[in-house]
Amino acid sequence: MNETSHQTGSEVWQDLVSTALVGTDRRTPPAAGEFDAPGDTPAAALLSSAALMSAWRRGGNAGSAYSAELVGEQEAEAEGQNRAAPAAKSSALDPRPLLSTATSARLTALVASRSETLPEYLGAAAKTGCRAPAELLPPLFDYARGSTAVRADLMKLAGPRGTWLAKQNQQWSTFTRYAAAPDPEAWRSDKPHERIGYLTWFRGKDPASARALVEEAWTQTGPGTGVLAAETRAAFVEALAVGLGPEDEPFLESALDDKSRQVRAEAVRLLATLPSSRFAERMVARLHEWVRVSTEGTAVLVTLKDEPLAATEDQIRDGIGEGWVQTEDERRLAKLQPSYWLEDLIASTPLAAWEHYGLSAAELLRATAANRWEANSCHRGWRSATLRQKDPVWAEAFCAVNAANDMLELLSDEAAERWCLGVVASHRSQYSIHSAPIILSRLGRPWPDAVCQALLDSIPVYLPNATRNDVARFFGMDNLAGRWMPPSFVDAVAAKAEEIRAALPLWAADLDDLAGLLRDRALMLAELDTV
Amino acid sequence: MAERWTAAQVNSLAPDAASQKAGAKLGVPAPWSGIGYLEDERLLWGDCKGSGSKPYQVTVSVADSDTAYQCTCPSRKFPCKHALGLLLLWAAGTVRDTEELPERVQAWSDSRKDRAEKSAARSVAKAEKAAADPEGVAKRAAQRAERIGDGLADLDRWLTDQVAAGLSDPTALSYGAVDPVAKRLVDAQASGVAGRVRTLPGTRSAAGDAWPDAVLAEFSRLHLLCQAWTRLAELPPAMQDTVRRRIGISVDTDAVRRDGERVAGRWHVLGSRDRAAEKLTERRIWLRDAESGRLAMLLAFGAMQQAPTLALPVGAVYRAEMAFHSEALPLRAQMETGEVDSTDAALAPAGGTLQAAAEEFAAALAADPWQEGWPVVIADAVPDRTGELADAQGRRMPLISEETALWRLLAVSGGHPVTLFGEYTDAGLEPLTVWADGSVVAL
Structure with a gap:
C-alpha cells in the first residue's frame, strides 16, 4: 500500500465516521475509494463503504502502527517519566537446577x-x-x-x-x-529502598566497608548529588544494626549531633546496645545518679531522687526528654514530664546496669507492678530497652507476665520451651485448656518435643467430658497443632489416638486428623529430600 | 500411552477460582482412602472424608477427549473440589496403578459406555429419519431461512435508520434501545447476530473517545452479514457456511465427521483459552500440524459452573486426524482419532515475526471480515513491564491480557527472548502460551 492511498483511506474513514455521526439525512456520504458502494439508500451505501474500510483499517493497523522508530521515541519518553529501570534489562542466569x-x-x-x-x-x-x-x-x-x-x-x-x-x-x-x-549497582540507585537493601546485605558480609559506605554517603551533600533525606539517613543508621560492634561507636556518637530527630533516635537505639560505648557509660552514670531502688518487704520501689532536672545540652543530645512518643504535641508535652524523662533514661540505658541493684529482671518486673507513676515509666522503658537490645533474659521475664509476640521472638530455644511448658501447665483446667494451642502458636516456631508431649499427656486427664467443640478448640483454629507440631511427632500422636480410642472416641478422631496432617507435612518435606 | 496430567492442567478443569482453591486443599493424601487408577481404562477413583460420617465416593475418567466426573457430594460445581483434589493427587504421582476396578467404578463406567452407545444410536436414527424424509427436512430448513431472512431485514432497517438519523444520539445505543432488537433476532433464530447486537452498548462504552469508529465498524459488519444473507446463493459454498455460522445456524458435528475435510498430521497443542460466554464457558484449543503448519481450533463448551470436558495438555503433540468445518477461513476442526505422540512439551514450536503475524491476520480478514483474531507464534519475543512485546526486528505490539498473565509472562521471560503463542488482533496480541528455558507455561 503506497503513501497516498494510505492517506486517502484514513481520510475516507474519518469522513465516513463523521457522516454517520451527523446522519445521512443531513449529509451525503463519501465514496469508498474507487469502489461503488452497494446500497439502496445513502445509509446502506455508507455502511457498505464502512465495511470495506474497516476491514482495511484492521488489517493494516497492527502491523504498521508500531514501527521501530516509534519504539525509540517511546523508550525515551518512558525514561523521562522515570518509568524505565536503569538496571539490567534482562535477568542474570541462574545455574541452579529447577525444583522437581x-x-x-x-x-x-x-x-x-x-x-x-x-x-x-x-x-x-x-x-x-x-x-x-x-x-x-x-x-x-x-x-x-x-x-x-x-x-x-x-x-x-x-x-x-x-x-x-x-x-x-x-x-x-x-x-x-x-x-x-544484590546487584552492587543498587547502591547507586535513586530509590532509597534499593540502597538500603544493598547496604543491609553488604553489612552482613563486611561490616567495616559497609559503614564506610554510609560515612561516604554522609559527606555527599554537595551540589549535584543532592542531600539525603532524613528518612534515608535514619534508615542507613538502622541498617548498621546488622553486625553492630564497638568499631561503629565513633560514627554513631557523631550521629547524635545530626539535625534530624529520626537519625538521632536510631543512633541512640544502637548505642544503647553497645555496653562499652561512651554513650552507654553516660546513661548508666545518669541512672545511678537519678534513680533510687529500695525494697519494702516483697515490693520494690523505683523512684527519682529529685524532682525534674534541668535539661542540659548533654542530656538533650543523648535523647533525654525526647519522649519516644508519636505526635508532635505529645512530644512537646513530654519534655515537661518527669515520667517521660525516666522512660527515656531507662529505654536507652543498657539493661545490665540494673544488676547493680541486686535484683533480677523477673523480680524487678514483678515487684514494681504496684508502684506509683514511676512503675509505669519503668515498665515502658524496660520494654523498649528489651526490644531494642534484644535481651533474651529480660524477654523471658516479660513473657512470664504477658507474652507478646515481639517478646516471644527474642526467646532462646531453651527459654521458649520453658515458656511453652509453663503455658500448658497453667492451662490445665477444664475451662482453659483449649486456649493453650492458640497461645503457643504465638511463638512463631515449631513447638519443642517436650511441649507436644505435655499437650498430648494433658488430653485424657483434664477434659474427660469434652464435647466435639472443646476438642476442636483444643487443636485450635486452622489446625494450629497440625502446623506447629514437628512432623516427627506423627507416631506419638497415632499411638495416643489408639490408647484413648475406646474411652474418648471424639478425641481419638481428632488425633487421627492431626496425625494425617503431620503425615502430609512429612511427606511433602520428604519429597524435597529426594531431589 | 497417555501420561498423567500436570497440576496446571488439573487446575484448568476447575469451574472457578474458589473450586481450584478448595481442590488444592484436598490434593493431599490425608483425607483419602481406597484410591486407585486403572491405566487401560483411564479411570481414577477414591473416597474422600468430608464433614459427614460417610466419605464421598469420587470417580474420574481421565481420557483426554472424554473427561467425566462423578462424586456423591451434594455440590453443584462440576467437577467438584473432591474430583479436583483426587486429580491433583494423581497428577503428583501419589496414586498407584491398580489392576482391578472396584464394583462401583465398574458400574459407573459401564453405564457411561451404555449411554454413549445409545446416544450414537440416536444420532444414527436421526440421520436415517432425515434421509427417509428429505422433503420434510427441506421444508423445515426453508421455514427457518425465511424467519432468519425476516429478522435480518428487520435488523438492516434498524441499522440504516440509525445511520440516517445520525449515531450521535446518546440514547440510540442504550441497553433499552438495543435489547428489543436482539430479542427479535433471537425469535428469528439468528442467535449469532443477536449476540453481536447485544454487545453494542459495551462496544460503545469500552472504546472511549474512539467510540464512533468502533460502533461504525461493528454496524458495518452487521450490515455486511445482512447483505450476505440476501445474496447467499451467489456466494462460494465455503463463504455460505461462514455466513450461516456467523448468523447462528449451528453446525452438525456428525456431518462434519462424515463430510469435512480430513487432515492427518502431528498436531502440536499451541494453547488454550477459556472465556465465559452467556451461561456457558467457551474453551478454544489451538493446534498446528508440525509438518504442514496448518492451524486448527477446537471448540468446547461447559454448562454453567462446569468446565468444558475437552482438555488437551499445552505443548503435547498428538498424532491425529482433524475434520475441518467448512468455512471461508478453515480453522475450526474436530479431533476425530488421536493419540499422544510426544509429551516433550518443552519443545518450542517454530515462530515468526510480528510483521509476518500482521500479514497473516490481514489475509485472514480478507477471507473472513468477521474474524476477530488469528492464532500466531512469535519467535524471539521479549515482553516488557509496560505491557508490550518486541520481536527480533524491533517491532512492538501491545499485549492484551489480565495483569496476572502479563506478570507470569514477564517472570518466565526475565527480559530474555521467548517463543510466544497468542491471538493476534488489531488491538494487540493476547498471550496464551510461552516456551522458555526448556519449559512450557500456559498463561
Whole structure:
C-alpha cells in the first residue's frame, strides 16, 4: 500500500465516521475509494463503504502502527517519566537446577490455597539448592506481600530471576533487600529502598566497608548529588544494626549531633546496645545518679531522687526528654514530664546496669507492678530497652507476665520451651485448656518435643467430658497443632489416638486428623529430600 | 500411552477460582482412602472424608477427549473440589496403578459406555429419519431461512435508520434501545447476530473517545452479514457456511465427521483459552500440524459452573486426524482419532515475526471480515513491564491480557527472548502460551 492511498483511506474513514455521526439525512456520504458502494439508500451505501474500510483499517493497523522508530521515541519518553529501570534489562542466569516437577506442583497447589504450611515448605525448598519455576514467582510474590517472614526463603528460591522480577513491580520492589546477592549497582540507585537493601546485605558480609559506605554517603551533600533525606539517613543508621560492634561507636556518637530527630533516635537505639560505648557509660552514670531502688518487704520501689532536672545540652543530645512518643504535641508535652524523662533514661540505658541493684529482671518486673507513676515509666522503658537490645533474659521475664509476640521472638530455644511448658501447665483446667494451642502458636516456631508431649499427656486427664467443640478448640483454629507440631511427632500422636480410642472416641478422631496432617507435612518435606 | 496430567492442567478443569482453591486443599493424601487408577481404562477413583460420617465416593475418567466426573457430594460445581483434589493427587504421582476396578467404578463406567452407545444410536436414527424424509427436512430448513431472512431485514432497517438519523444520539445505543432488537433476532433464530447486537452498548462504552469508529465498524459488519444473507446463493459454498455460522445456524458435528475435510498430521497443542460466554464457558484449543503448519481450533463448551470436558495438555503433540468445518477461513476442526505422540512439551514450536503475524491476520480478514483474531507464534519475543512485546526486528505490539498473565509472562521471560503463542488482533496480541528455558507455561 503506497503513501497516498494510505492517506486517502484514513481520510475516507474519518469522513465516513463523521457522516454517520451527523446522519445521512443531513449529509451525503463519501465514496469508498474507487469502489461503488452497494446500497439502496445513502445509509446502506455508507455502511457498505464502512465495511470495506474497516476491514482495511484492521488489517493494516497492527502491523504498521508500531514501527521501530516509534519504539525509540517511546523508550525515551518512558525514561523521562522515570518509568524505565536503569538496571539490567534482562535477568542474570541462574545455574541452579529447577525444583522437581512434583515439588513445583506442590508449591503451585499450596500457594493457590494460601496453605498454612506454605512458609514451612518454602523454607525447606529454599534449602534444596534448587530454583523455583519462574511462572510461580508472581503468585508467590503476591503471597509474600502479606507475609514478611517468608521473604528471605522466597528470594533465595527465586534467585536472580526473582530479584530482576521484583524490581519490575513497585509492589514487590522491597523484596530485593532479601536477595542472596544484590546487584552492587543498587547502591547507586535513586530509590532509597534499593540502597538500603544493598547496604543491609553488604553489612552482613563486611561490616567495616559497609559503614564506610554510609560515612561516604554522609559527606555527599554537595551540589549535584543532592542531600539525603532524613528518612534515608535514619534508615542507613538502622541498617548498621546488622553486625553492630564497638568499631561503629565513633560514627554513631557523631550521629547524635545530626539535625534530624529520626537519625538521632536510631543512633541512640544502637548505642544503647553497645555496653562499652561512651554513650552507654553516660546513661548508666545518669541512672545511678537519678534513680533510687529500695525494697519494702516483697515490693520494690523505683523512684527519682529529685524532682525534674534541668535539661542540659548533654542530656538533650543523648535523647533525654525526647519522649519516644508519636505526635508532635505529645512530644512537646513530654519534655515537661518527669515520667517521660525516666522512660527515656531507662529505654536507652543498657539493661545490665540494673544488676547493680541486686535484683533480677523477673523480680524487678514483678515487684514494681504496684508502684506509683514511676512503675509505669519503668515498665515502658524496660520494654523498649528489651526490644531494642534484644535481651533474651529480660524477654523471658516479660513473657512470664504477658507474652507478646515481639517478646516471644527474642526467646532462646531453651527459654521458649520453658515458656511453652509453663503455658500448658497453667492451662490445665477444664475451662482453659483449649486456649493453650492458640497461645503457643504465638511463638512463631515449631513447638519443642517436650511441649507436644505435655499437650498430648494433658488430653485424657483434664477434659474427660469434652464435647466435639472443646476438642476442636483444643487443636485450635486452622489446625494450629497440625502446623506447629514437628512432623516427627506423627507416631506419638497415632499411638495416643489408639490408647484413648475406646474411652474418648471424639478425641481419638481428632488425633487421627492431626496425625494425617503431620503425615502430609512429612511427606511433602520428604519429597524435597529426594531431589 | 497417555501420561498423567500436570497440576496446571488439573487446575484448568476447575469451574472457578474458589473450586481450584478448595481442590488444592484436598490434593493431599490425608483425607483419602481406597484410591486407585486403572491405566487401560483411564479411570481414577477414591473416597474422600468430608464433614459427614460417610466419605464421598469420587470417580474420574481421565481420557483426554472424554473427561467425566462423578462424586456423591451434594455440590453443584462440576467437577467438584473432591474430583479436583483426587486429580491433583494423581497428577503428583501419589496414586498407584491398580489392576482391578472396584464394583462401583465398574458400574459407573459401564453405564457411561451404555449411554454413549445409545446416544450414537440416536444420532444414527436421526440421520436415517432425515434421509427417509428429505422433503420434510427441506421444508423445515426453508421455514427457518425465511424467519432468519425476516429478522435480518428487520435488523438492516434498524441499522440504516440509525445511520440516517445520525449515531450521535446518546440514547440510540442504550441497553433499552438495543435489547428489543436482539430479542427479535433471537425469535428469528439468528442467535449469532443477536449476540453481536447485544454487545453494542459495551462496544460503545469500552472504546472511549474512539467510540464512533468502533460502533461504525461493528454496524458495518452487521450490515455486511445482512447483505450476505440476501445474496447467499451467489456466494462460494465455503463463504455460505461462514455466513450461516456467523448468523447462528449451528453446525452438525456428525456431518462434519462424515463430510469435512480430513487432515492427518502431528498436531502440536499451541494453547488454550477459556472465556465465559452467556451461561456457558467457551474453551478454544489451538493446534498446528508440525509438518504442514496448518492451524486448527477446537471448540468446547461447559454448562454453567462446569468446565468444558475437552482438555488437551499445552505443548503435547498428538498424532491425529482433524475434520475441518467448512468455512471461508478453515480453522475450526474436530479431533476425530488421536493419540499422544510426544509429551516433550518443552519443545518450542517454530515462530515468526510480528510483521509476518500482521500479514497473516490481514489475509485472514480478507477471507473472513468477521474474524476477530488469528492464532500466531512469535519467535524471539521479549515482553516488557509496560505491557508490550518486541520481536527480533524491533517491532512492538501491545499485549492484551489480565495483569496476572502479563506478570507470569514477564517472570518466565526475565527480559530474555521467548517463543510466544497468542491471538493476534488489531488491538494487540493476547498471550496464551510461552516456551522458555526448556519449559512450557500456559498463561
